[in-house]
Amino acid sequence: MQSEHPLAEAMVRHLKAQEVRSLELKNFDSLTGRGVKASLNGNQYVAGNHKLLEEEGVCVAPELALRADALRGEARTVIFFAENKEAVALVAIADQIKQHSAAAIRTLQEQGVEVYMLTGDNQQTAASVARQVGVKNFVAEVLPSEKAAFVKDLQAKGKVVAMVGDGINDSHALAQADVSIAMGKGSDIAMDVAKMTLISSDLLQIPKALKLSKQTVRTIRQNLFWAFIYNLIGIPIAAGALYPFYGFLLDPMIAGAAMALSSVSVVTNSLRLKVQKI
Template sequence: MLLRLTTGDRVPVDGEITQGEAWLDEAMLTGEPIPQQKGEGESVHAGTVVQDGSVLFRASAVGSHTTLSRIIRMVRQAQSSKPEIGQLADKISAVFVPVVVVIALVSAAIWYFFGPAPQIVYTLVIATTVLIIACPCALGLATPMSIISGVGRAAEFGVLVRDADALQRASTLDTVVFDKTGTLTEGKPQVVAVKTFADVDEAQALRLAAALEQGSSHPLARAILDKAGDMQLPQVNGFRTLRGLGVSGEAEGHALLLGNQALLNEQQVGTKAIEAEITAQASQGATPVLLAIDGKAVALLAVRDPLRSDSVAALQRLHKAGYRLVMLTGDNPTTANAIAKEAGIDEVIAGVLPDGKAEAIKRLQSEGRQVAMVGDGINDAPALAQADVGIAMGGGSDVAIETAAITLMRHSLMGVADALAISRATLRNMKQNLLGAFIYNSIGIPVAAGILWPFTGTLLNPVVAGAAMALSSITVVSNANRLLRFKPKE
């Protein structure tokens, strides 16, 4: 079904633009106040508003299947869940009620046998006052109100929390691990240089490399094909993907290899003569892709994936908050270290194949670290599941998003800093509420039981006790509502 949108329209369903361009306000989904330009082939989501322009789009999801509906379900699920600290509060409440009843009965008995006349009146007043003032409303509200406010505020910043337990775990983290491609970087690699070392010119090297990459789904393959543009590419026979290394095949009667240095070394193709160029490109943050023809290295394609525009600022925020930052990548160590230096990363784990990422997270955890993993691809899913808290970029794969405990609707690493700041603020708010409820009951119950009588000759009026009980609940709710105005520090 095709639908047309013009300026001022609210998008009714999810879909993909087939014609035209428009600026859309996606603030209700992503928390990003700046309208986003959308064109042919890009997605639009239900609930967003067309600020300017006109487009024709094809519906892809309606009703409960739209992104907005999924967000609402996730928020409701998270707000109704309880973290470990909330379950502890419930256990305390379960014990608290019978303990208060016992205290009321014991206090009543003491006043009945040892209190002034008329004993029965004092006994009833004391028992009633203790039961009124000790109503566990504040204790019961302490964690749910903080969760509702914290999860709601997180959603306003484009941070979707799967359950309240994820909020608590996120508040205790000390290490944040980032996948490189598509997370720290834009995920749009570009060929920035082509170097040749034999009787092969740049155009021929690029043409053969692009021909090989036609059969590959790797992000670097897309970059090489884009660079080749409209070149006439030869047919490739015997195409093979060599996991973690590159690709191979035959074209125009030549045996071709295209991949990293490890591939050429494995195939016993000498790379010593071009070692200096490999190191030079890698030290600039580019990934060297080597082309070998008939067992001889003939060209190097330098592919660079630029950092996201806000990566450095977001990582600086995390540094200031005290987190150790780690980059996890399958890239070679030289390239990885160059990018890490540019971004401000503390530690680099390079040369990791997709199935080794979860093991890398496990090793960090074995060192006693509380680890968050930030990723966006299918290959990040095992690591996201292994981490104490998995954080998926909203533009990533469905598998990654389903595996993660927290999803960022904005394609920005600022969301990571926001998510962790909100989680800390929410847990701090819970503890404040629980401490307040504890102090209130620690003071209120003895006073209601008449502990001040020997010193002042006065008892707490049941009406005042009721007002104090209501005030304690109002205090807890008001403190939790402060989270609705919480602003993470830049």
């Protein structure tokens, strides 16, 4: 298999299970966000979406186009196969919605997070999936560069953007986002670009990760606040600020113990994160 796309991998696994014989293709070219093309025995072959067929001038028979529209209405991704500028077949693939996707999106929205879905799938499929998982804002038929441009537009509006992705096509947008999150079972390039990688592919871990990050920042602020107050009071006393008025000098041993206690209090407050419910 020469394509690295997850859908291509799934199809190859299925065909191998059916013991379909493989062929050695020539002039293979992967077209990001559209499909692939190659040649064999002097014939030109194309596999991809309708955008690629239009670019290559491929003719699609009316009955095949009607069948494709019907499948898209069932929230399926349609892949056309063409030989020498003529579509000869199509395959419909349905992405299985993860068990906790709807719950994760609902939780994020309850936390005040605006959720957008960016997909290269067609409008009908995107609308169906968005409806099933509860996403109000979605953009269909976007290329990888357009995903990154969408993130940049949100940032230009003053929004802090977190991007979640797992594929090669998501890497541009992940690099552009303020916070980039890759799924553990995603592509290597997505995990390499992302600032955070979730070990599992459970989307419920995303709102948990955001909640944990907020608790961590809050703890840091608490530590800085109390350390500042502690030193603001303690250092002048240790320096003898009270001696002219009360004749009081702080014993060096007590001062040392007080500084150690300050560190202990900061560490103890930080360890509270381990028992916080997320």
